[in-house]
Each structure stands twice: as structure tokens, then as C-alpha cells.
Amino acid sequence: MHNTTLSRAEAAATRPVSRGEVADLVREAQDSCMPIELVGGGTSLDYGGRVRGAARQLDLGGLRKVVDYEPRDMTIVVEAGVHMSDLAATLSQENQQLPIDVPRACEATVGGAVATNWCGPRRFGLGTIRDYVIGIHAVDGRGVAFKGGGRVVKNVAGYDFCKLLSGSLGTLGVITQVVFKVKPLPECVAMVVAKCPDLAVAEDALSRLAMLESPPVAIDLLAGPGWPSFSEDSPAEGCFLALRLEGTKTEIDWLFGRMQAELAAAGTRGIDRLEGGQGENLWSHLVEFPECGEVPAPSDGAAAKSPMVMQVIVPPSAVTRFVAELLSIDSRASIQAHAASGVITVCFSKFTPSDLSPILIARLRPSATCAGGSVVVVRTHLEGLTPHLIWGGRNDAVVLLERIKRQLDPMNILNPGRYVL
Amino acid sequence: MDRSTLELADELRRLLGPKRVLDSRSDLAVYECDAFVLEKNCPSVAVLPESTAEVAAIVRLCNERGVAFVPRGAGTSLSGGGMPVGGGVMIVLTRMREVLEVNLRDRYAVVEPGVVNVNLNKRLAGTGFHYAPDPSSQGACTIGGNAATNAGGPHTLKYGVTVNHVLGVELVTAEGEVVQLGGPIDGSPGPDLVGTIVGGEGTLGIVTKVWVRLTRNPQGVRTMLGIFESVDDATQAISAIIGAGIIPAALEMMDQGILVAVEEAFHFGFPLDAEAILLIEVDGLEVGLDAQRDRIAEICRAHQAREVRFAADAKERLQLWKCRKQAFGAIGRLSPSYCTQDGVVPRSKLPHILQRIRAIGKKHDIRIVNVFHAGDGNIHPILLFDERHAEQVKRVLAASDEILTECLACGGSVTGEHGIGLEKLSFMNRMFSNDDLDVMGRLRDALNPGGLLSPGKLLPTAGACGMEQIHPGRHAPV
Numbered sequence A: 001m002h003n004t005t006l007s008r009a010e011a012a013a014t015r016p017v018s019r020g021e022v023a024d025l026v027r028e029a030q031d032s033c034m035p036i037e038l039v040g041g042g043t044s045l046d047y048g049g050r051v052r053g054a055a056r057q058l059d060l061g062g063l064r065k066v067v068d069y070e071p072r073d074m075t076i077v078v079e080a081g082v083h084m085s086d087l088a089a090t091l092s093q094e095n096q097q098l099p100i101d102v103p104r105a106c107e108a109t110v111g112g113a114v115a116t117n118w119c120g121p122r123r124f125g126l127g128t129i130r131d132y133v134i135g136i137h138a139v140d141g142r143g144v145a146f147k148g149g150g151r152v153v154k155n156v157a158g159y160d161f162c163k164l165l166s167g168s169l170g171t172l173g174v175i176t177q178v179v180f181k182v183k184p185l186p187e188c189v190a191m192v193v194a195k196c197p198d199l200a201v202a203e204d205a206l207s208r209l210a211m212l213e214s215p216p217v218a219i220d221l222l223a224g225p226g227w228p229s230f231s232e233d234s235p236a237e238g239c240f241l242a243l244r245l246e247g248t249k250t251e252i253d254w255l256f257g258r259m260q261a262e263l264a265a266a267g268t269r270g271i272d273r274l275e276g277g278q279g280e281n282l283w284s285h286l287v288e289f290p291e292c293g294e295v296p297a298p299s300d301g302a303a304a305k306s307p308m309v310m311q312v313i314v315p316p317s318a319v320t321r322f323v324a325e326l327l328s329i330d331s332r333a334s335i336q337a338h339a340a341s342g343v344i345t346v347c348f349s350k351f352t353p354s355d356l357s358p359i360l361i362a363r364l365r366p367s368a369t370c371a372g373g374s375v376v377v378v379r380t381h382l383e384g385l386t387p388h389l390i391w392g393g394r395n396d397a398v399v400l401l402e403r404i405k406r407q408l409d410p411m412n413i414l415n416p417g418r419y420v421l
Numbered sequence B: 001m002d003r004s005t006l007e008l009a010d011e012l013r014r015l016l017g018p019k020r021v022l023d024s025r026s027d028l029a030v031y032e033c034d035a036f037v038l039e040k041n042c043p044s045v046a047v048l049p050e051s052t053a054e055v056a057a058i059v060r061l062c063n064e065r066g067v068a069f070v071p072r073g074a075g076t077s078l079s080g081g082g083m084p085v086g087g088g089v090m091i092v093l094t095r096m097r098e099v100l101e102v103n104l105r106d107r108y109a110v111v112e113p114g115v116v117n118v119n120l121n122k123r124l125a126g127t128g129f130h131y132a133p134d135p136s137s138q139g140a141c142t143i144g145g146n147a148a149t150n151a152g153g154p155h156t157l158k159y160g161v162t163v164n165h166v167l168g169v170e171l172v173t174a175e176g177e178v179v180q181l182g183g184p185i186d187g188s189p190g191p192d193l194v195g196t197i198v199g200g201e202g203t204l205g206i207v208t209k210v211w212v213r214l215t216r217n218p219q220g221v222r223t224m225l226g227i228f229e230s231v232d233d234a235t236q237a238i239s240a241i242i243g244a245g246i247i248p249a250a251l252e253m254m255d256q257g258i259l260v261a262v263e264e265a266f267h268f269g270f271p272l273d274a275e276a277i278l279l280i281e282v283d284g285l286e287v288g289l290d291a292q293r294d295r296i297a298e299i300c301r302a303h304q305a306r307e308v309r310f311a312a313d314a315k316e317r318l319q320l321w322k323c324r325k326q327a328f329g330a331i332g333r334l335s336p337s338y339c340t341q342d343g344v345v346p347r348s349k350l351p352h353i354l355q356r357i358r359a360i361g362k363k364h365d366i367r368i369v370n371v372f373h374a375g376d377g378n379i380h381p382i383l384l385f386d387e388r389h390a391e392q393v394k395r396v397l398a399a400s401d402e403i404l405t406e407c408l409a410c411g412g413s414v415t416g417e418h419g420i421g422l423e424k425l426s427f428m429n430r431m432f433s434n435d436d437l438d439v440m441g442r443l444r445d446a447l448n449p450g451g452l453l454s455p456g457k458l459l460p461t462a463g464a465c466g467m468e469q470i471h472p473g474r475h476a477p478v
Ligand SMILES: Cc1cc2nc3c(=O)[nH]c(=O)nc-3n(C[C@H](O)[C@H](O)[C@H](O)COP(=O)(O)OP(=O)(O)OC[C@H]3O[C@@H](n4cnc5c(N)ncnc54)[C@H](O)[C@@H]3O)c2cc1C
Pocket: B034, B035, B070, B071, B072, B073, B074, B075, B076, B077, B078, B080, B081, B082, B093, B113, B134, B135, B136, B137, B140, B141, B142, B143, B144, B145, B146, B147, B148, B149, B150, B151, B152, B153, B154, B201, B202, B203, B205, B206, B207, B208, B328, B329, B417, B418, B454
């Protein structure tokens, strides 16, 4: 009897079920100067920096209620621990969706997706998760429960905490509840693939697609041995374009015709429209890629986890140039570029600590920064990388964010080391 | 003018030369208020910088002297965001009006803050791209002001408000440093600071350059008018259209009161006996548009639309939009003064809120007409009165308050696009708890630690210098 009570109390201590409990726990932690590591679904704890030093884990999986769903208003209120797949299932009953494609959606939580400001392949057509957050509840590093936004799709009252907490990686507040605006599900979806004999052809195809009046919602450029073969040709040579079309049946038929014409004019080959299972299969590869990050092992070619996954963000017009550079660094790297948004995820086939300086510090980061972009180490086997090495130097934004951090988390107990704050 | 003001003006002249520093009463009168005219106060000095370096130097000087300063664009704010509470230096950004770069392949443009919204789109004409946020005031308001207020417009229903179109900003901080946040590429890692600054109503920094997203023009558009016998049917149709999973590019409502004025001004041929019309536009691929248009027409008819008219051609479409966007200008025909309110309700609550607005108007004996962004649930009831009658002013304020209170009761907001500014300070602690406001105060303290940048705005306990909190009841536009 005594034991059960105790374990229940312990469970409550690490797995709160309300914002009030979260606030109590954070306040306690602040009083004892004990850092907290925030855990949602645990799928991205190795994304970016790991929490520094001893920390108490706060499991937000207990906050799992769909608080309110009003399909006619196209808004939904959910607690932070709701799994992305459950959210999708709830919305799809009403033919609606949150069009953010998160890997391992059965484990990943709403709070984690917002805290990482996740974006998947559909970023070009449909944005990132922050574009859908219209209200947010959180607890700051002092244990103060606060909110921003509200439940309506348009609202400019007060400072926009929905934005500030998007991408904050748990360093500015513990997200406990999120209000999303949602979208109707498209009537039809089709995937289109095309093979590019070389990157020059890919560049031509991409610049044509960029100018289209109604471009696809996703334009991915895929290179390297990590990708399954979509045609007879070996994927290791050249690269593929994978496009996703959404709309009514008539619209998709028209769009496909248009894509075919543009892709053919650019010199791509094997243009194919993948329907049903085949299309879904490719789509799930595209969504899961950053997470599985598999590359063939140098020895026997069997799939192995990549030792180093980076995200390189550059202007769309610079994507093929950077893909070429990445392949020249590691010809067996697997690459996925959300080409129209300039987001390149690269899984290196090999990467040792001695590669950090020549590849990341001296080469990729300066050239991406020079193009107005950035490089982030998404996950790696290497130990002991500092947050600045992972995220890049202390830029203007970080200087201002540090000031905000001091106000919202003065004792620095929320996810220390996770981000540069 | 007191001595310290004279000294300050002299120092500013040393920075900017004699012509771009204004300190005479007559020159300053223009800056005593923006489009929110209830509260007026002259700045001590107004300056017209032409570069970021000048803005930074002005801000540093204000810091050295402990003088408040307020950024200003075109001064079309309807919430008093640019009113110089307690005087100080007004930093007018309209001379920084260059479009610095247009890059179609990477879909962005870089503009100075004083670029007038419509001028950017004029510059983009013929490229196949446009800048999507289109506030009704776009002929006058600046991109810097739009960024500060996170402005919306009819087409932001489908395309998103200003924050969805700002990729980066150059900012002069409250202490006079120049920083760049974001840039030509969307999605720098880490917290979305750009998104936090946008909509900060000029209290978190002065925007001196903006990287905006460019949007591809749609292949086709279809514009139509749904004509309804009753406001109730029209609002039911709105929530039915959205509920059916259709997101039009724009979905606006005008009621009979405003139609009469618009018709008198523009002679479009609106039916004057209809209680409400919906102006609906869909855009996208040509092949899909007729089907979408027909589906919307069908929904309108199912909600007792008397008639659904399709715009015949581009000319008619432009004429329709002109009527909508200049509706405010036509109101002068209805009464000597008017007060445009701004509130938001969940879309399914539109029938309810419009019924309440009618009842509230009746109760306070104030005529109210409506023209608004219906698809977003963003209402703009316009209260008509004569400001020479103090007693009418009182009733207008009471009615405004009651309407906004009802928006909150519906789960909505007291502002969808005009901002809190000065006007709605008294609502902040009705929408937000003390803890919410405390954290907002901390965010402001982080970026505006001395409180010299636009004091007395947005947060009810703002470190106001000089002017005391005005009676809350007076915070409404006239
Ligand atoms: C007839 C009419 C119709 C309108 N229709 C709409 C509409 O459809 N949608 C909508 O959203 N609004 C609308 N408005 C309100 C107004 O036009 C918007 O708020 C607009 O964004 C203000 O721009 P501005 O250049 O006039 O800014 P100002 O009024 O000069 O300033 C607005 C606020 O921004 C701050 N600010 C200005 N420039 C900067 C800068 N560079 N850096 C930092 N802060 C700055 C000011 O201090 C102030 O707080 C309308 C107004 C009128 C009069």
C-alpha cells in the first residue's frame, strides 16, 4: 500500500498531467537549481545538443488530451504530449490535417514538433509547424504558467509567444498545450519521380519548377546510395527529383502533364507518376529520411546508421551547388534536399572527429553562412560537440535570445546545452 | 520649448542637418496622432533619417539623454501605436523607401521600412510574383509599419498575414545596436525571433530593412458576389463554405449600411435592398476554378442567397475590389465621424456576433455598419456618430466595449490586425492573466530594457513616462 502511493508520487513527479503540475515541478527545480531535461516522445533528444550535466527528466507524455476540436472553425486544442499520429487520426475523421510531416509520428509529440519547429518535405507548399500555431500554453524557467495567442486564426493581441517558443528546443519554456489552425485534406495526392543524369539537369528542372504558377507542394532532390531505386538506373549515379502534387483529380492530372513537360524539357528521364502504395512508400521514405539516416556501410554495403547527419540551409538557387559540394566531400553520402526551400539534409557515410574541422568548420559552415544560410549538426555519433559547433556561432539573433533567456529562465534550468542558450 | 529639448534638437541637427529635424509646433502637429485620433500628443522633436546608421545614431542619442522615442511609418495605425506618449523623439521612416533587391528565383525582396505596400507590388508588376499581405490601407501604409503591426488584409485568408511573409529584418535595437535577424532564407535554426519582432508594435526594436517573401501569382481567379436577404443567411453561408473545406483566397462581407455608401461613391450596381453581400474570390489552377466557384455558389444558394453574380472580367474584378478597399473612404457619406472596431471570433460564431452587434447598436442607439474579413472571423463593425456630441462619443465607447467583450466571450480576440497600441490597453488584462502579462513584460524588458522605445503601448503597465494612464474608457478610436 505504502509502496504504491510512493511510486505514484514519484511518477507524478516526473510525468505531470497538467500545466499546474509542470509549474510546480519547474519551481521546485528552480529552487534546488536542478536542471530539467524536457522529454516529449523522445524521438529527437539527440537532435542538436544533448542536455549538459545531471538533469531531471520531465516526461510530458502525460499531457495527452485533445482539449477541444471544432472542425467547422478548423482549429484544434491539444496538450503537448499528444502524438502527432493521434492528432492526424483525429483530424482525418473530419477530412482535415496539420500538414507537417514528422518522422516517427507514432512517438513524436506535438510539443516536440513545435519545440523543434519541424518541417518536412511539404515545407515549400505548406510551411513549417510554426505557421499553424495560433495559441500556446507554457511554463517558463521560474515556474510561471503563461500563454500567448488564443483560439482564433487571426489575432495580434500581445506579444506572440507562439512564434518565440517555436524552435526554442525547450530552452525558453515548457510547452504544455498548443492550439493549431488546420487545413482540409486534399482530395487527391500523386507522387512524381524523375531521374536527372547530373546536377546540371537537376538545376535546370528546379529553376523551371520554381517559376511555375502552381508548383508541387514538395520538391525533393535525392542523391546517394541511401535511396531505393525508383527505376532501372542505379540511383548512385546522378540523382532523382521527387515531387508531390495535391489537389482535385482534375488539377492533379493537369499538373502532372505540366510537370512532365517541364521535366522533359530540362532533360530528366524516366518521368513517372507513382500511384497508391508505390507513391505512399516513396512518401514515407521522404518523411522518415532525416530520422533513419541510413547509409550503406563501407565494408559490406548493409544499411547502417549514419555517423553524422547535418542540415544545410541555403537559398534555393544554391541547392545543387551545395549538393555537389557535399558529394565531393563524401561520394557515398545520402542527401535529401527540400530544394525549393533550400533545406538540405545530408547523411555522411563516414565521419570522424578529425573531419569536423576541415569539413564543417572550415568549409561547409563558412560557405553556407556566406550564402545567407546555416549548417546544423542534426545528430551524430561523435561525442562532446559544443552547442556552438552544433548550431553555429553566436550571431545577432543569439545575442538577443540570450537576453530573453535571462528573463524567462534566469537560473538556466530548462534544457541547458540543448541550444546555444 | 524647454532647454533640454532645444539641446536635443541641436544635437539631432548635428547628426542629420537642419532640414530633417522638425521642432516647430506647426511642423509637429502632423505627428500628434495617427489614424487613431482620440489621444493626441505632440512629440518634442520629429526626425527623418535616411539610413540605418542615422536611425542607430538617433537612438543612441536618445539613450544618452534618457529621452523616449517612437518609430513611425505612414501613421495609418488605428490603435494609436505611433502616438508619442509623453512626448520625446518621433523617428519617421518614410524617407527610407528604396526597394533594395528583388530575387525571383529565391522568392524574396529586400525593402527599406518606408516602402509603401502598394509600391512594392507596382515594382513587381509583370514579374509574375507579388507580395501577398494586402491591408486595405495598402496605398498609404509602409512595409515597416505592416511588419510592426503584423498587418492582415482580404487575401491573408489564404496566404497568411504579414508574419508569414517576413523572412528577416534588420533591426536597430532599443539601445541603438544594429542587428540582422533572419535574412533571405526562411528558417534559421532556433526560436523564431523574427516572428516575435513582427507584431511587436514597434516596442521591441526599429525595423530598418525587411526581407519579404514573394508569392507566385495564381494562374487564374474567379470573383463572385453572393447577395443575401439577411445578414444571418450570409454569415451562415460563410461558416458553411469554410466548413466544407474550401479556403477561398478572400471572403469579405459588406452589409446594407456600408453598401449604400459604397454604391453612392462608386456606382457599381450593388443591390441596395439586400441586407448583406459576400465578396468571394478563389484562385489557383484554371482547370479547378470553375468547379470551386460553382460549389461556393451552390453553398450560397443553399443558404438562401437571392443571387450569385460572377465578375465578368478582370476590369469588373478590380472594380469590386476597389469598392471593398475604399469602403472606409465612403463612410464619410454616412456620418461626420466613425469608429472602426477590430475584433475576432471563431468563424462559426459569426452569425451570433453579428446579431449581438445589431442588438448592441440598438441598445446604445448607435448606427453600426459592417465591412470585414469574414473568412477569418475578423469583424470590423463601424460605429457612426458625431464627435461634436460628447454624449454620443460616450455611447460609442460603451458600444465598442460591449462588442469586444462579446468577442472575448465567444473565445475570440479584441484585435485581429489593428493591434493593442494605446487603444486597447484596458483589454489586455481581460484577455491575459497577470502571469501572461508578467512574461510579456519580461520579453519587453529583454529587448527594450530602459523602456524608452515607444513607452505606454501594448502592455497596460508599460513604463509610461510623462503621460499618466488615461481613463480606460477613453481608449477607443473616434
Ligand atoms: C482606411 C484604413 C484601412 C486599414 N485597413 C487595414 C487592413 O486591412 N489590415 C490591417 O492590418 N490594418 C489596416 N489598417 C491599419 C494600418 O494601416 C496598419 O496597421 C498598417 O500596418 C500601419 O502601417 P503604417 O506604415 O501606417 O504604420 P504606422 O501607423 O506609422 O505605425 C504603426 C505601428 O508600427 C510602429 N512602426 C512603424 N514603423 C516601424 C518600423 N519601421 N519599425 C518598428 N516599428 C514601426 C509604430 O510605432 C506603430 O506602433 C487600416 C487603416 C486605415 C486608416
